[in-house]
Amino acid sequence: MRKINFSAGPTGLPLSVLEHAKTEFTDYKGEGYSIMEISHRSKTYEEVHFGAMDKIRKLYGIGDEYEILFLQGGAHLQFAMIPLNLSQNGVSEYANTGVWTDKAIKEAANLGINHKVVASSEASNFDHIPDVKFSDDADFAYICSNNTIYGTQYKSLPKTKAPLVIDASSDFFSEPLDFTNIGILYGGAQKNAGPSGVTIVIIRKDLLERTPKPHTPTMLKFKTHADAKSLYNTPPTFAIYLLDLTMQWVLDQGGLNGIKAINAQKAAAIYDAIDNSGGFYKGHAQKDSRSVMNISFNIKDSNLEPIFVADALKNDMLGLKGHRHLGGIRASIYNAVSLNDVKTLVNFMNDFAKKHG
Known part of the structure; x- marks a missing residue:
């Protein structure tokens, strides 16, 4: 798989x-x-x-x-x-x-x-x-x-x-x-x-x-x-x-216009999960500068971040550890990442917040 x-x-x-x-x-x-x-x-x-x-x-x-x-x-x-x-x-x-x-x-x-x-x-x-x-x-x-x-x-x-x-x-x-x-x-x-x-x-x-x-x-x-x-x-x-x-x-995929529309949906789904988490997740970028490609965020209790990354890997999602300069979590949702892939991550984020929040 x-x-x-x-x-x-x-x-x-x-x-x-x-x-x-x-x-x-x-x-x-x-x-x-x-x-x-x-x-x-x-x-x-x-x-x-x-x-x-x-x-x-x-x-x-x-x-x-x-x-x-x-x-x-x-x-x-x-x-x-x-x-x-x-x-x-x-x-x-x-x-x-x-x-x-x-x-x-x-x-x-x-x-x-x-x-x-x-x-x-x-x-x-x-x-x-x-x-x-x-x-x-x-x-x-x-x-x-x-x-x-x-x-x-x-x-x-x-x-x-x-x-x-x-x-x-x-x-x-x-x-x-x-x-x-x-x-x-x-x-x-x-x-x-x-x-x-x-x-x-x-x-x-x-x-x-x-x-x-x-x-x-x-x-x-x-x-x-x-x-x-x-x-x-x-x-x-x-x-x-x-x-x-x-x-x-x-x-x-419909060229760059088609790709743009899909990418916007993907990013919106993850940012919505962050913004509606009741403070459990906090995005790094200010809202008017948010990337559609790379979403960097932290968990309120930073001790939970390595657990998040490890549990995500157990659920077949890799690459979510944040960069060493910033730490936290980072989801890179480039063109090849599908909307269904992002929905899987969002469901995991919501379940993780309910479990540890």
Whole structure:
């Protein structure tokens, strides 16, 4: 029996995607080999590679003004690649909403990039999205759209004339986006888009013409990968194959509008259980900043939290232990988590509160 996976990432993939991959694991479309075993220069693999890119374009409704890159190194490498490629002679501006933006800010400092933190929610332990106003002439304006640890999420994107850079690792492909102000949208695939190992970078083409910082390695230049159509070096072929299958699955759910509607129902069910628990459960994020992807909360008696996690596992629900920076409980309800999965968790939460409240 498969467990219900509430892990923050890597996390579960849609079962139909796994089953499809299983049927082709040793014999891809009757070709007599696995997709993992053939050259990334082959026509067979290129159909998967460029097919995944086409599906991403279709889901977000973007055209040729953007390049889609398949890279490696996760968000951590992007913390360096973005300032190395986008910083010019001005100031790069950041909004700090938790661990992941804090790491990006520290990487910019480590590289000697002229940067500024223009908004932060650190004083309240990152329990909300702060008001942020970026300078029109900033080299770029950087945010993380959803924080996996603290359970906060932007409800609307900041308006700025500067290129908006978004770390969307934990809410990628969870809702439609208006790309009007977006310069770069990026994230690891391992939450909503596939397995770990591939990082997706959607970059506006005019930004590829910026001059990278001196001595930037060839592999760390966005233009290197754009010019080679993400085939400059051997890409993570099997991860991209699963990405392609997952993108088709999202399309089959009604695209991003369909996924958004389901995700809203899932989040509302858990937040209702928290808010109607009579104080037994307490959410970390302020209500106007609540994430639809990651729900972090505490139990009134913190001694009950490890019991909650252990009992949930006995009931085939895993990944509910909160992050070490915050503690408590965290339910990550990415696209592959069904509404029925969430109802199972809500019933467990209600029963646990009755038993221990």
